[in-house]
Amino acid sequence: MELLRFATAGSVDDGKSTLIGRLLYDTKQIFQDQLEAIERTSLQMGNEYTNLALLTDGLRAEREQGITIDVAYRYFATPKRKFIIADTPGHIQYTRNMVTGASTADLALVLVDARNGVVEQSRRHAFLAALLRIPHLVVCVNKLDLVGYGQEAFEKVKAEFREFAMKLDIADLTFIPVSALHGDNIVDRSPNTPWYEGASLLHHLEEVHIASDRNLVDARFPVQYVIRPQSDEHHDYRGYAGTIVGGVFKPGDEVMVLPSGFTSTIASVDTFEGPVDEAFPPMAVTIRLTDDIDLSRGDMICRPGNQPTVSQDVQAMVCWLTEASKLTSRAKLAIKHTTKVARVMVTDLQYRLDINTLHRDESAEALVLNEIGRVSLRCTQPLFFDEYRRNRATGSFVLIDETTNATVAAGMIIGAGA
Amino acid sequence: MTTTYELSDLDQIEAESIHIFREVAAEFERPCLLFSGGKDSIVMLRLAEKSYSPASLPFPVMHVDTGHNFPEVLEFRDRRIAEVGARLVVASVQQSIDEGRVTEETGPRASRNRLQTTTLLDAVGEHRFDALFGGARRDEEKARAKERVYSFRDEFGQWDPKKQRPELWNLYNGRIRRGEHIRVFPISNWTELDIWEYIRREGIEIPSIYLAHERPVFERDGMWLADSDHVTRMDGEEVVTRRVRYRTVGDMSCTGAVESTAATLDEVIAEIGATRITERGATRADDRVSEAAMEDRKKEGYF
Ligand SMILES: Nc1nc2c(ncn2[C@@H]2O[C@H](COP(=O)(O)OP(=O)(O)OP(=O)(O)O)[C@@H](O)[C@H]2O)c(=O)[nH]1
Ligand SMILES: [Mg+2]
DSSP states (O other): OEEEEEEEEESTTSSHHHHHHHHHHHTTOOOHHHHHHHHHHHHHTTOSSOOGGGGTOOSHHHHHHTSOOSOEEEEEEOSSEEEEEEEOOOSGGGHHHHHHHHTTOSEEEEEEETTTOSOHHHHHHHHHHHHTTOSEEEEEEEOGGGGTTOHHHHHHHHHHHHHHHTTSOOSEEEEEEOBTTTTBTTSSOOTTOTTOOSOOHHHHHHHOOOGGGSOOSSOBEEOOEEEOOOSSTTTTOOEEEEEOOBSOBOTTOEEEEETTOOEEEEEEEEETTEEESOBOTTOEEEEEESSOOOOOTTOEEEBTTBOOEEEEEEEEEEEEOOSSOOEETTOEEEEEETTEEEEEEEEEEEEEEOTTTOOEETTOOEEOTTOEEEEEEEEEEEEEEOOTTTOTTTSEEEEEOTTTOOEEEEEEEEEEOO | OOOOOOOOHHHHHHHHHHHHHHHHHHHOSSEEEEOOSSHHHHHHHHHHHHHHTTSOOSSOEEEEEOSOOOHHHHHHHHHHHHHHTOOEEEEEHHHHHHTTSSOOOOSTTOOSTTTHHHHHHHHHHHHTOSEEEOOOOTTSOTTGGGOOSEEEEOTTOOOOGGGOOOOOTTOOOOOOOTTOEEEEOTTTTOOHHHHHHHHHHHTOOOOGGGSOEEEEEEEETTEEEEOOTTOOOOTTOOOEEEEEEESSOOOTTTBEEEEOOOOSHHHHHHHHHHOOSOHHHHHBGGGOSOTTHHHHHHHHTOO
C-alpha cells in the first residue's frame, strides 16, 4: 500500500489539531478508550463539545494552554492508502517544531481561518512549506460555519493566498472549504457548500499523485556504516551500508566513489534476505565493490557520468531555530550533511528574507529565531551535494552549536560558490 | 518487465528503522538495545540483525528485569538472544530493592513499574551507555506521539517535552555531553498492526502468551490479571479460568490480558484490525494512574 506523509501548517488557532481530530474521528480511527478520555478531559475543561484537538494535543502544557507546542504524529489507513500525520504548532515561538514535522512531508495542509484570511503566520508556513519543497500544498479554508458557509469568504482567501503563492515555487496547490469542527468536506462532500465542486479532503489525500516525487535519476549512496564481520565465516566481507537517496543501483554498475574519485564496479547489493537485483530510494542496503578501495562513513558512491557537486563552499537558505543565539558572519558551527559531520564557518549573510513581502534585506547583520536568510558557508571538508530542489536528501543539512549541542539551523543548498 | 520502483509501506518503515539503527552504531560509542521479550522488542531485535548483517550486533542487549516476569517470556528471551548471538545485560529491580536504591511498594496494588526507572538509569551509569534503543511507538500513547526519534536525556535521565531538539529530515543530532544520553526509537512510526504484520511476514517467533491460551485470572479495574505469586488479590477478586491472550508484555502485576480465541497470528491480526480499544488502554494499569501518567514517567527517565 502507498504511504503518504502529511503535515499541518497555518496560524495558531486556525484549527489544525481539530481538523486532524475530525479526520481521525470521521474515519473511525479513534479507539473507544481514547474517545472516553478526551470526553472526560473536555468536560473537565468546560468545553461545550468534545474537543477533538485533544487527540493530538497530548501534553499537559498543551492542554493547560489550549495550543499545540510540539509535533504530534498520528497514523491511519483507509483501504486506499496509509497516512503518517504530523500535526504541527501554529504559534510562531514553535516554528522549529513545525519545520521538524514538515521536513519529511509529501503534502502540507495549510489551514486558514475564513474570518481572518491569510495572516503573517499563514504566509510564513506557506513559505516554509515551499522552501522545504513539500511537493503538494492543500489550503483548507476553515471555520466556514462561522461565515455562514458563504462562497465569498472562501473565494477571498483563495485569491489572497494565490497572490502570495505566485511568488513562491509551489508545484501543486489545491483549495478546500471546510469546517473542522463540524466535519464539512473532511471525509464526505458537504451539503452546506453546494457551490464547491471539488473533492473532500480525505478523497484528495487518497488520490493525490505522489509516486513521481522521488529522484530516480541521480544515483547517490552516502556511505553510512562499514560492515566488517569479526567472524571466520565472513572473514573477507567488507560492505558499505547505507540508504539509497537517489537513482538505482545494480550489481555490475560502474561506480565512482567520492572524495577519492576512484572507480569500481558493484559486486553485489546485499540485504539480510540475500543479494537483490537492484536498489532504489529509500531502500537501506549494503553495497559491495569489486575492488578494495578506501571508503568510509561520510563518503559517497555515485556514477562516473553523474556526480554530485563537490565543494567546500556552499550557498544555502537557512532557517534559524534557536532563541539562545544568532547567526552572524564568521560564526562557526558543526554541520551534518547526509552521513558526514564537519565544521563550517558562515562567510557571509547575504540577506534576510521578509516573510510577508519576500523582500531581501541585504543590510541584515544577523538571523534570529525563526528568521530565514541566504548564507555562504565554508566547510572544513568538501561536501558532496545536489541542489535541494533536485534532491532533498543530498541538498539538506542541519547546523549544530558545538557548545550547547543544540540543533540551531536547517539548511537547503542552492549551489556551490563563495 | 516494467519496474515501478515502489516500496510497500512496511518496506518503507523498515528501511527508515534500519537507517536509524546504522546511524547510531556509527555515531555512538556505547549503545545498548532494550529488550523486554515483548513484540516490539522482538521486531527491534530483528531490525538490528538486518541492519548489520552479516556481522553480529555491535552492542549488547539489556533487559530491565522487574522480577515479575511471565516465565514463558524469560525462556523466550534467553533462547532468542542466544540465536542472535548477542550479549545480554540484566538490570535487576530486585537488586535495586536489595541495595536500598528503591523502596518496594506495598499492598495489593503494589507495582514495580515505576521502580524500573531507577534500575534503568543506574545501569546506564554503570555501563556508561550513551544511546539506548527503545521499542516505543508513537501510536501507543499521546506523550509518545510527541517524542523525537532521538530523544535527548539529561544527566538525570529526564525528558523535557518543551525542549526537544528540532529533528529535520533524517539528520539526527546525537551530540551529548558526558553523563547525558539519547533514547533512540527506530520504530517510532510503526503502528500495532504494522508490528503484527511484520512478525507474520518475517515469520518471527513470539512468546506463546501473545496467542490465546487458558489461564487462571482474576478481574481488576476491568482487566484480566494473571493469578501469580507477584500479585496479592483483594477481597472479592475470584480466580477463574479464561481463554486469553496478551496485547502487550510487561510486568505480570500490571499487564492485563484480553479475552480472545485468536490462537494463530492470522487470527490475532484479524482481531486487532477490529478492536476498538488501544493496546495500552486495554491492558496497562500503569497508564491508568492519571491522564498524564506516561508523560510524567517519561520526564523521570522511564522508557
Ligand atoms: N467554529 C469553528 N471553530 C473551530 C473550527 N476549527 C477549529 N475551531 C476552534 O478553534 C480553536 C482552535 O483550534 P485548534 O484545532 O486547537 O487550532 P490549532 O490550529 O491546532 O492551534 P495551534 O496548534 O495552537 O496552532 C478551538 O477552540 C476549536 O474548537 C471550525 O471549523 N469551526
Ligand atoms: Mg494544534
